[in-house]
Amino acid sequence: MKLRTRFTLAFTLVTGVALSVSFVVTYLFVERDELRELDHALLMQAAHVAAVALERNAEDPRIGEGPGELADPPSVTIRYAAEYERDGSLIAATRSFGGQPPRLDEIDGRVDSPEGSAVTLTHAGSHLRGVLVPLGSGRVLLYAVSSKGIDNDLSFLLRVFAVLFAGTTSLTWIVARRLTRTLVRDVDTICEVTEAVATGKLDSRVGSRARGSxxxxxxxxxxxxxxxxxxxxxxxxxxxxxxxxxxxxxxxxxxxxxxxxxxxxxxxxxxxxxxxxxxxxxxxxxxxxxxxxxxxxxxERRGRSEASEPTKVSTIVEDAVRMARGNAEERSVCVTLDGLADALSVTCSPKEVARALRNLLDNAIAHSPRGGTVHVRASAFETRVEIMVEDSGNGVRPEDAPLLFTPFWRGDGERAAEGGTGLGLSLAREIARAEGGDATYDASFAPGARFVLTLPRFSGRPSRSNALLG
The missing domain is CATH 1.10.287.130 (Signal transduction histidine kinase, dimerisation/phosphotransfer (DHp) domain)
Structure with a gap:
């Protein structure tokens, strides 16, 4: 089932259930209130009839014919009355029963209640609402009227509820369809774009076609x-x-x-x-x-190295300098080390990081003049260590700085004339990032060029924040 249909059905179903529950509760309350008002009026009228009968003949009270007069709500209607002995034998009944009044044992009500009790009964297909009240010491009076008025009111209420239910659910369905149309249209557009991208169309975009939420x-x-x-x-x-x-x-x-x-x-x-x-x-x-x-x-594939271990910075630098010694001697470049305290350690894979640093050294040696100097320094911070490689060459042109770590990029000037594969700086950055650090170019350094290898500091020992070593 589509999302649009599911959402619309769910929204309409929730609305329908909420309406049904509210209608049922309203119907029950209305029915209870109307029956309560009718019962109160019947009890008052029955008590009045009983009092009149007893006043006429206390030994043998009898009810008379005529319409019942209900005070609340004020109305005149046909009354149904019957007089019984407490053992259930019929004494008298009004002609409205047509000579067939109900037996006392067929009436669901309490005959011994001094305040009287409400009863519901059916006579000749008509629904009656009445009360049973005591008549003297040994008799019971049934006093009832037709409940057609209440039935008509409740029937009208049901029809109103049915119309409201149909109208509200229909409106809900329409609104839900409109809302879901907008939502699903955006979802369909997104699906269309993702399918296009999956086929290789990387120029596909959603753009302004999404106009929903x-x-x-x-x-x-x-x-x-x-x-x-x-x-x-x-x-x-x-x-x-x-x-x-x-x-x-x-x-x-x-x-x-x-x-x-x-x-x-x-x-x-x-x-x-x-x-x-x-x-x-x-x-x-x-x-x-x-x-x-x-x-x-x-x-690029391995992420943070599983072979990471606490390693002294001095060990990494010494390994990198040893690997770069051949290039340095060939160009008569001197490599100096500053600030490599034995207690300074980083968490990394020592062989990989030494290779990254060697690439930075090779780059600095290649771009230093013959007989020049390359400086290697270390700075410690709270959570990281920075190893800086500084050459004494002509530096980097500002327009070339953003491209320094691009694979195979060599530039157009003097730095391109030094040869190489163009992968050294790119590889150094990839290794550093795989170890949780980075390799960057410091444009503020002059003259020459400074590249910074950042590594996570080993936290096994307390350290001073921003303590410069050397």
Missing amino acids: VETRLLSERLDQMIERLGELVASQRDFISSAAHELRSPLTSLRGELELALRRERTSVEYKETIERALEDAGTLVTLADDLLAIARS
Whole structure:
């Protein structure tokens, strides 16, 4: 069953049940009040008739013929009266009974009640309402009138209730259908957009088509934002794959060219050695690129490392400097360490974080002048530790800063001329975020460039907030 039909039926059913309960309660109260008023009037009239009969003949009181006069509500109607002995034998009855008054034992009422009791009975197809009151010491008087007036009132009330019920439920059905039409229209639009997105149409949007409740409009906005973000991720993935294919193709093309050139003619052993060395260099580039790609994929997939453990910052920095020593010696760059207290520890996977820091060091070494210096510093805060890598190069152009951590991006200036795969900074950030930290660029540092690796501080020991080490 569709949502629109379910909602409409439920709304109408609740309204119908509420109306039915209220109508039943109203009907019962009206019936009780009208019977109570009639019973009061009958008791007063019956008491008056009994008093007149006793006044005429206390030894043998008899009731007379004639209409009954009810004081409340004031009306004149045919009265039905019968006089019985307490043992149930009939003494006398008015002609209104047609010579067939009911037997006393057939009347559901108390004959011994001194105040009298109300009874309901049927005679010749007519509904009567009466009372039983004592008549002297040994007799009982039945005094009744037709209850047709009350029956007519209650019947009219039922008809009014039926009309109101039909009209109200019909109106409820119409209103519910209109409300659900608006709601379901938005839901249908959202479903249509999600189905389109599922088929790859990432340009689909709900937009202004959602005109229902505030909730559905908010849901539509969130869905559009999610699709926008999904489109950006897919575009980024496509760019990443395209860039990866391009980066893989370049060394492969070079490797193939070297090998084809070597096979075109006979060469000396020295020439073959040079060709093999160039081929090995291209193969090394491919291996490095493949390792970086695999590392990025692992970092994006694994989330917070399960191998995280308390590790000294000094240990991580020393491992990273050891791995970057070859590049530093090749460019005659000096790497200095400041503020690496032995007590300062972080929670991370030490091998992965050392690799991330090594990438930052390689980047700083590559962009420092020959004979320059790269500084590594550490700052401790209450919940985090920041490891800063500062080079003495020409810095980063402001327009290039937002793209520094984009995979395969190298820029257009001097920083692009240094080569590399363009994955080092991107990989450092992915590793840091997988460890609960981050890798960022500090644009306020000058001259040169400063990159900051943030890691969660190990909470096993008390620490001072914002204590600078070094």
